[in-house]
Amino acid sequence: MENKLFVGNLSWGTTDQSLLELFSEVGEVVEAKVIVDKFKNRSKGFGFVTMATEELAQAAIDQLNGKEVDGRAINVSVARPPKEYSDRGDRGGRRDDFYR
Numbered sequence: 001m002e003n004k005l006f007v008g009n010l011s012w013g014t015t016d017q018s019l020l021e022l023f024s025e026v027g028e029v030v031e032a033k034v035i036v037d038k039f040k041n042r043s044k045g046f047g048f049v050t051m052a053t054e055e056l057a058q059a060a061i062d063q064l065n066g067k068e069v070d071g072r073a074i075n076v077s078v079a080r081p082p083k084e085y086s087d088r089g090d091r092g093g094r095r096d097d098f099y100r
Helices: 016-024 054-064
Strands: 004-008 029-037 042-051 075-078
Touching (some): 016 042, 016 054, 042 054, 054 075
Antiparallel strands (some): 029 042
16 A cells, blocks of 8 residues: 555546645645646646555545545546556557457
8 A cells, every 4th residue: 555545536626735625634744746737727636645644545535435525426546657668659469460
């Protein structure tokens, strides 16, 4: 378990500050960041929260996953690293592998 969490199904009006305040109810928050659409300048509906410890991260999952915030049931889980893609442009496999 790690202490960085993914938070999904956020309302468009959610801000870094409101996310920080919500997770601070559980314990010490190191960072809270809502991912913002640069063209619309509003939340994309998800963000990331880093809790001070793994224990606090698990407590946040237990207490906040499914909680209704601004009319939406939020999803809280351990953040996963982004998938790595090949720079080959063909998703990393040989084309003839597809037809075997």
